[in-house]
Amino acid sequence: MHHDDFQLAGFTPYLLNQAAEAQSLIFSAIYKDRYGMLRNEWRVLFHLGRYGEMTAKDISEKAMIHKTKISRAVRALEEKRFLAREVSEEDRRAERLTLRAPGREAFEYLVKAAGEYEDRLAGKLGQDEVQMLKALLNKLL
Amino acid sequence: MHHDDFQLAGFTPYLLNQAAEAQSLIFSAIYKDRYGMLRNEWRVLFHLGRYGEMTAKDISEKAMIHKTKISRAVRALEEKRFLAREVSEEDRRAERLTLRAPGREAFEYLVKAAGEYEDRLAGKLGQDEVQMLKALLNKLL
DNA sequence: TGTTGATAGTCCGTTTTGTAACTAACAAGC
DNA sequence: GCTTGTTAGTTACAAAACGGACTATCAACA
Numbered sequence: 001m002h003h004d005d006f007q008l009a010g011f012t013p014y015l016l017n018q019a020a021e022a023q024s025l026i027f028s029a030i031y032k033d034r035y036g037m038l039r040n041e042w043r044v045l046f047h048l049g050r051y052g053e054m055t056a057k058d059i060s061e062k063a064m065i066h067k068t069k070i071s072r073a074v075r076a077l078e079e080k081r082f083l084a085r086e087v088s089e090e091d092r093r094a095e096r097l098t099l100r101a102p103g104r105e106a107f108e109y110l111v112k113a114a115g116e117y118e119d120r121l122a123g124k125l126g127q128d129e130v131q132m133l134k135a136l137l138n139k140l141l
Numbered sequence: 142m143h144h145d146d147f148q149l150a151g152f153t154p155y156l157l158n159q160a161a162e163a164q165s166l167i168f169s170a171i172y173k174d175r176y177g178m179l180r181n182e183w184r185v186l187f188h189l190g191r192y193g194e195m196t197a198k199d200i201s202e203k204a205m206i207h208k209t210k211i212s213r214a215v216r217a218l219e220e221k222r223f224l225a226r227e228v229s230e231e232d233r234r235a236e237r238l239t240l241r242a243p244g245r246e247a248f249e250y251l252v253k254a255a256g257e258y259e260d261r262l263a264g265k266l267g268q269d270e271v272q273m274l275k276a277l278l279n280k281l282l
Numbered sequence: 283t284g285t286t287g288a289t290a291g292t293c294c295g296t297t298t299t300g301t302a303a304c305t306a307a308c309a310a311g312c
Numbered sequence: 313g314c315t316t317g318t319t320a321g322t323t324a325c326a327a328a329a330c331g332g333a334c335t336a337t338c339a340a341c342a
Contacts, residue, residue: 013164019278020161023154093320136274137160234290
Protein backbone atom coordinates (compact mmCIF):
# COMPACT_ATOMS: atom_id res chain seq x y z
CA MET A 1 0.00 0.00 0.00
CA HIS A 2 1.38 3.34 -1.06
CA HIS A 3 1.02 6.28 1.30
CA ASP A 4 -1.31 8.07 -1.11
CA ASP A 5 -3.86 5.33 -0.52
CA PHE A 6 -3.58 5.14 3.22
CA GLN A 7 -6.59 6.57 5.00
CA LEU A 8 -6.73 7.19 8.72
CA ALA A 9 -10.46 6.47 8.60
CA GLY A 10 -9.74 2.91 7.50
CA PHE A 11 -7.02 2.26 10.04
CA THR A 12 -8.30 -0.20 12.61
CA PRO A 13 -6.79 1.33 15.78
CA TYR A 14 -8.24 4.70 14.75
CA LEU A 15 -11.69 3.27 14.07
CA LEU A 16 -11.66 1.32 17.31
CA ASN A 17 -10.70 4.40 19.20
CA GLN A 18 -13.35 6.60 17.62
CA ALA A 19 -16.07 4.02 18.18
CA ALA A 20 -14.97 3.39 21.76
CA GLU A 21 -14.88 7.10 22.53
CA ALA A 22 -18.29 7.71 21.00
CA GLN A 23 -19.98 4.84 22.81
CA SER A 24 -18.17 5.51 26.06
CA LEU A 25 -19.41 9.08 25.94
CA ILE A 26 -23.01 7.94 25.81
CA PHE A 27 -22.81 5.80 28.91
CA SER A 28 -20.29 7.81 30.91
CA ALA A 29 -22.63 10.80 30.69
CA ILE A 30 -24.99 8.85 32.93
CA TYR A 31 -22.67 8.09 35.83
CA LYS A 32 -20.92 11.40 35.41
CA ASP A 33 -23.97 13.64 35.35
CA ARG A 34 -25.99 11.75 37.93
CA TYR A 35 -23.31 10.76 40.44
CA GLY A 36 -20.23 12.77 39.51
CA MET A 37 -18.37 9.52 39.00
CA LEU A 38 -15.29 8.78 36.91
CA ARG A 39 -14.85 5.65 34.81
CA ASN A 40 -12.70 3.86 37.35
CA GLU A 41 -15.19 4.69 40.08
CA TRP A 42 -17.96 3.11 38.03
CA ARG A 43 -15.83 0.03 37.50
CA VAL A 44 -15.04 -0.32 41.20
CA LEU A 45 -18.66 0.29 42.13
CA PHE A 46 -19.66 -2.29 39.60
CA HIS A 47 -17.36 -4.94 41.01
CA LEU A 48 -18.50 -4.39 44.57
CA GLY A 49 -22.15 -4.44 43.51
CA ARG A 50 -21.76 -7.50 41.36
CA TYR A 51 -19.46 -9.60 43.53
CA GLY A 52 -19.99 -8.30 47.06
CA GLU A 53 -17.20 -7.66 49.53
CA MET A 54 -13.76 -7.39 47.96
CA THR A 55 -10.38 -5.89 48.79
CA ALA A 56 -8.71 -3.31 46.57
CA LYS A 57 -6.34 -6.05 45.45
CA ASP A 58 -9.22 -8.31 44.45
CA ILE A 59 -10.75 -5.56 42.34
CA SER A 60 -7.40 -4.64 40.87
CA GLU A 61 -6.85 -8.21 39.68
CA LYS A 62 -10.37 -8.89 38.48
CA ALA A 63 -10.79 -5.57 36.69
CA MET A 64 -7.18 -5.38 35.53
CA ILE A 65 -6.80 -1.83 36.78
CA HIS A 66 -3.63 -0.57 38.43
CA LYS A 67 -3.80 -0.44 42.21
CA THR A 68 -3.20 3.31 42.27
CA LYS A 69 -6.33 3.89 40.22
CA ILE A 70 -8.27 1.61 42.53
CA SER A 71 -6.95 3.52 45.54
CA ARG A 72 -8.14 6.81 44.11
CA ALA A 73 -11.49 5.44 43.01
CA VAL A 74 -12.09 3.88 46.43
CA ARG A 75 -11.36 7.15 48.17
CA ALA A 76 -13.75 9.03 45.86
CA LEU A 77 -16.50 6.47 46.42
CA GLU A 78 -15.91 6.64 50.15
CA GLU A 79 -16.26 10.43 50.08
CA LYS A 80 -19.56 10.00 48.26
CA ARG A 81 -20.62 7.60 51.09
CA PHE A 82 -21.02 4.87 48.47
CA LEU A 83 -18.79 2.35 50.21
CA ALA A 84 -17.38 1.46 53.61
CA ARG A 85 -13.88 0.21 54.35
CA GLU A 86 -12.92 -1.97 57.26
CA VAL A 87 -9.46 -3.26 58.07
CA SER A 88 -9.32 -7.02 57.60
CA GLU A 89 -8.82 -9.11 60.74
CA GLU A 90 -6.72 -11.76 59.03
CA ASP A 91 -4.43 -9.31 57.28
CA ARG A 92 -4.31 -5.83 58.69
CA ARG A 93 -2.73 -4.45 55.50
CA ALA A 94 -5.89 -5.20 53.57
CA GLU A 95 -9.27 -3.48 53.70
CA ARG A 96 -12.60 -5.18 53.16
CA LEU A 97 -14.72 -2.96 50.94
CA THR A 98 -18.51 -3.10 50.83
CA LEU A 99 -21.20 -0.94 49.28
CA ARG A 100 -23.38 1.20 51.53
CA ALA A 101 -27.06 1.80 50.75
CA PRO A 102 -26.50 4.81 48.44
CA GLY A 103 -23.80 2.89 46.62
CA ARG A 104 -26.10 -0.08 46.13
CA GLU A 105 -28.80 2.22 44.79
CA ALA A 106 -26.38 3.80 42.34
CA PHE A 107 -25.23 0.34 41.28
CA GLU A 108 -28.78 -0.83 40.63
CA TYR A 109 -29.57 2.29 38.69
CA LEU A 110 -26.44 2.10 36.57
CA VAL A 111 -26.82 -1.57 35.78
CA LYS A 112 -30.36 -0.84 34.63
CA ALA A 113 -29.08 2.03 32.51
CA ALA A 114 -26.38 -0.23 31.06
CA GLY A 115 -29.04 -2.78 30.11
CA GLU A 116 -31.08 -0.07 28.42
CA TYR A 117 -28.00 1.09 26.57
CA GLU A 118 -27.43 -2.43 25.27
CA ASP A 119 -31.07 -2.67 24.21
CA ARG A 120 -30.81 0.56 22.26
CA LEU A 121 -27.64 -0.70 20.63
CA ALA A 122 -29.30 -3.97 19.67
CA GLY A 123 -32.17 -1.95 18.25
CA LYS A 124 -29.82 0.09 16.13
CA LEU A 125 -27.41 -2.60 14.91
CA GLY A 126 -29.51 -5.69 15.22
CA GLN A 127 -28.95 -8.52 17.71
CA ASP A 128 -26.81 -10.59 15.36
CA GLU A 129 -24.48 -7.77 14.56
CA VAL A 130 -23.98 -6.88 18.23
CA GLN A 131 -23.05 -10.50 18.90
CA MET A 132 -20.69 -10.46 15.96
CA LEU A 133 -19.11 -7.24 17.12
CA LYS A 134 -18.55 -8.56 20.63
CA ALA A 135 -17.07 -11.77 19.30
CA LEU A 136 -14.64 -9.84 17.11
CA LEU A 137 -13.64 -7.51 19.93
CA ASN A 138 -13.02 -10.46 22.21
CA LYS A 139 -10.86 -12.02 19.56
CA LEU A 140 -8.71 -8.90 19.60
CA LEU A 141 -8.10 -9.25 23.36
CA MET B 142 -31.67 -8.35 32.77
CA HIS B 143 -31.15 -8.67 36.49
CA HIS B 144 -27.99 -7.26 38.00
CA ASP B 145 -26.73 -10.73 38.94
CA ASP B 146 -26.47 -11.52 35.25
CA PHE B 147 -24.81 -8.32 34.16
CA GLN B 148 -21.15 -8.78 33.26
CA LEU B 149 -18.79 -5.92 32.62
CA ALA B 150 -16.93 -8.15 30.17
CA GLY B 151 -20.04 -8.33 27.99
CA PHE B 152 -20.81 -4.63 28.10
CA THR B 153 -20.16 -3.12 24.69
CA PRO B 154 -18.55 0.18 25.77
CA TYR B 155 -16.21 -1.78 28.04
CA LEU B 156 -15.25 -4.23 25.32
CA LEU B 157 -14.76 -1.47 22.80
CA ASN B 158 -12.56 0.37 25.21
CA GLN B 159 -10.43 -2.63 26.08
CA ALA B 160 -9.98 -3.57 22.45
CA ALA B 161 -9.20 0.00 21.43
CA GLU B 162 -6.67 0.38 24.22
CA ALA B 163 -4.97 -2.91 23.41
CA GLN B 164 -4.69 -2.22 19.68
CA SER B 165 -3.75 1.40 20.20
CA LEU B 166 -0.92 0.28 22.46
CA ILE B 167 0.55 -1.87 19.72
CA PHE B 168 0.77 0.91 17.18
CA SER B 169 1.46 3.82 19.51
CA ALA B 170 4.55 1.98 20.74
CA ILE B 171 6.01 2.53 17.30
CA TYR B 172 5.67 6.30 17.04
CA LYS B 173 6.32 6.72 20.73
CA ASP B 174 9.51 4.66 20.96
CA ARG B 175 10.94 5.70 17.65
CA TYR B 176 10.03 9.37 17.52
CA GLY B 177 8.83 10.28 21.02
CA MET B 178 5.50 11.28 19.53
CA LEU B 179 2.08 11.49 21.15
CA ARG B 180 -1.13 10.34 19.47
CA ASN B 181 -2.21 13.79 18.36
CA GLU B 182 1.24 14.42 16.95
CA TRP B 183 0.94 11.28 14.86
CA ARG B 184 -2.45 12.40 13.63
CA VAL B 185 -1.21 15.86 12.68
CA LEU B 186 1.87 14.40 11.02
CA PHE B 187 -0.38 12.02 9.16
CA HIS B 188 -2.62 14.76 7.82
CA LEU B 189 0.28 16.88 6.63
CA GLY B 190 1.93 13.87 5.02
CA ARG B 191 -1.21 12.69 3.37
CA TYR B 192 -2.73 15.98 2.24
CA GLY B 193 0.21 18.37 2.00
CA GLU B 194 0.17 21.94 3.23
CA MET B 195 -2.61 22.69 5.70
CA THR B 196 -3.38 25.21 8.42
CA ALA B 197 -4.07 24.18 12.00
CA LYS B 198 -7.71 24.95 11.33
CA ASP B 199 -7.80 22.65 8.32
CA ILE B 200 -6.35 19.80 10.36
CA SER B 201 -8.66 20.51 13.26
CA GLU B 202 -11.71 20.21 11.01
CA LYS B 203 -10.55 17.23 9.00
CA ALA B 204 -9.30 15.25 11.98
CA MET B 205 -12.05 16.41 14.32
CA ILE B 206 -9.54 17.31 17.02
CA HIS B 207 -9.92 20.40 19.22
CA LYS B 208 -7.77 23.32 18.13
CA THR B 209 -5.83 23.46 21.40
CA LYS B 210 -4.70 19.87 20.86
CA ILE B 211 -3.61 20.74 17.34
CA SER B 212 -1.72 23.75 18.67
CA ARG B 213 0.22 21.63 21.13
CA ALA B 214 0.91 18.88 18.62
CA VAL B 215 2.14 21.41 16.06
CA ARG B 216 4.53 22.93 18.56
CA ALA B 217 5.90 19.51 19.50
CA LEU B 218 6.39 18.56 15.85
CA GLU B 219 8.07 21.89 15.21
CA GLU B 220 10.49 21.28 18.08
CA LYS B 221 11.34 17.90 16.54
CA ARG B 222 12.05 19.77 13.26
CA PHE B 223 9.32 17.67 11.62
CA LEU B 224 7.39 20.63 10.27
CA ALA B 225 7.77 24.26 9.30
CA ARG B 226 5.25 27.02 9.92
CA GLU B 227 4.93 30.12 7.84
CA VAL B 228 2.49 32.95 8.40
CA SER B 229 -0.04 33.05 5.59
CA GLU B 230 0.10 36.08 3.29
CA GLU B 231 -3.64 36.21 2.73
CA ASP B 232 -4.55 35.91 6.39
CA ARG B 233 -1.85 36.73 8.91
CA ARG B 234 -3.75 34.94 11.69
CA ALA B 235 -3.23 31.62 9.96
CA GLU B 236 -0.07 29.57 9.53
CA ARG B 237 0.70 27.35 6.59
CA LEU B 238 2.14 24.09 7.91
CA THR B 239 4.34 21.80 5.84
CA LEU B 240 6.47 18.76 6.63
CA ARG B 241 10.22 19.09 6.55
CA ALA B 242 12.44 16.23 5.33
CA PRO B 243 12.67 14.43 8.71
CA GLY B 244 8.91 14.73 9.11
CA ARG B 245 8.32 13.26 5.67
CA GLU B 246 10.64 10.38 6.50
CA ALA B 247 8.80 9.71 9.75
CA PHE B 248 5.50 9.84 7.89
CA GLU B 249 6.65 7.33 5.29
CA TYR B 250 7.99 5.02 7.96
CA LEU B 251 4.83 5.19 10.06
CA VAL B 252 2.48 4.65 7.12
CA LYS B 253 4.50 1.58 6.22
CA ALA B 254 4.31 0.39 9.81
CA ALA B 255 0.56 0.99 9.81
CA GLY B 256 0.19 -1.12 6.70
CA GLU B 257 2.19 -3.91 8.32
CA TYR B 258 0.01 -3.67 11.39
CA GLU B 259 -3.10 -4.11 9.24
CA ASP B 260 -1.51 -7.08 7.49
CA ARG B 261 -0.76 -8.76 10.80
CA LEU B 262 -4.32 -8.10 11.93
CA ALA B 263 -5.74 -9.59 8.73
CA GLY B 264 -3.49 -12.60 9.29
CA LYS B 265 -4.83 -13.05 12.78
CA LEU B 266 -8.54 -12.40 12.23
CA GLY B 267 -8.91 -13.14 8.55
CA GLN B 268 -9.63 -10.58 5.86
CA ASP B 269 -13.41 -11.04 5.99
CA GLU B 270 -13.59 -10.53 9.71
CA VAL B 271 -11.48 -7.38 9.57
CA GLN B 272 -13.85 -5.98 6.96
CA MET B 273 -16.82 -6.96 9.09
CA LEU B 274 -15.29 -5.34 12.16
CA LYS B 275 -14.60 -2.11 10.30
CA ALA B 276 -18.11 -2.02 8.91
CA LEU B 277 -19.60 -2.50 12.38
CA LEU B 278 -17.38 0.16 13.91
CA ASN B 279 -18.33 2.58 11.17
CA LYS B 280 -21.98 1.86 11.84
CA LEU B 281 -21.42 2.93 15.44
CA LEU B 282 -20.09 6.35 14.34
C1' DT C 283 -12.04 55.14 9.66
C1' DG C 284 -14.35 53.39 13.66
C1' DT C 285 -17.08 49.85 15.48
C1' DT C 286 -18.82 45.22 15.84
C1' DG C 287 -18.67 40.43 15.41
C1' DA C 288 -16.16 36.43 13.92
C1' DT C 289 -11.95 33.63 13.46
C1' DA C 290 -6.82 31.41 13.94
C1' DG C 291 -4.10 30.19 17.18
C1' DT C 292 -2.07 30.33 22.03
C1' DC C 293 -2.07 30.43 27.01
C1' DC C 294 -3.31 29.26 31.55
C1' DG C 295 -5.54 26.93 35.34
C1' DT C 296 -7.69 22.73 36.55
C1' DT C 297 -8.39 17.79 36.26
C1' DT C 298 -6.69 13.33 35.33
C1' DT C 299 -3.21 9.87 34.59
C1' DG C 300 1.16 7.42 35.21
C1' DT C 301 4.57 5.74 38.01
C1' DA C 302 8.09 5.38 41.25
C1' DA C 303 8.92 5.60 46.01
C1' DC C 304 7.17 4.80 50.55
C1' DT C 305 4.74 2.76 54.92
C1' DA C 306 2.92 -0.79 57.43
C1' DA C 307 2.12 -5.45 57.86
C1' DC C 308 3.08 -10.21 56.89
C1' DA C 309 5.79 -14.67 56.22
C1' DA C 310 9.68 -17.70 56.13
C1' DG C 311 14.11 -19.14 57.60
C1' DC C 312 17.48 -18.98 60.66
C1' DG D 313 13.28 -12.64 67.95
C1' DC D 314 15.99 -10.98 63.98
C1' DT D 315 16.75 -10.60 59.20
C1' DT D 316 15.20 -10.68 54.42
C1' DG D 317 11.94 -10.53 51.00
C1' DT D 318 7.07 -9.78 49.70
C1' DT D 319 2.62 -7.60 49.62
C1' DA D 320 -1.67 -4.05 50.39
C1' DG D 321 -2.42 0.31 49.87
C1' DT D 322 -1.03 5.40 49.88
C1' DT D 323 1.58 9.36 48.65
C1' DA D 324 4.01 12.51 45.95
C1' DC D 325 5.50 14.22 41.83
C1' DA D 326 5.76 14.41 36.88
C1' DA D 327 3.42 13.97 32.42
C1' DA D 328 -0.58 14.91 29.90
C1' DA D 329 -5.55 16.15 28.70
C1' DC D 330 -9.04 19.55 28.69
C1' DG D 331 -11.45 23.69 27.93
C1' DG D 332 -12.36 28.42 28.71
C1' DA D 333 -10.31 32.92 28.33
C1' DC D 334 -7.22 35.69 25.77
C1' DT D 335 -4.60 38.14 21.63
C1' DA D 336 -4.19 39.45 17.10
C1' DT D 337 -6.21 39.69 12.85
C1' DC D 338 -9.82 39.93 9.59
C1' DA D 339 -14.34 41.24 7.30
C1' DA D 340 -18.41 43.97 6.92
C1' DC D 341 -20.53 48.04 7.13
C1' DA D 342 -22.04 52.46 8.64
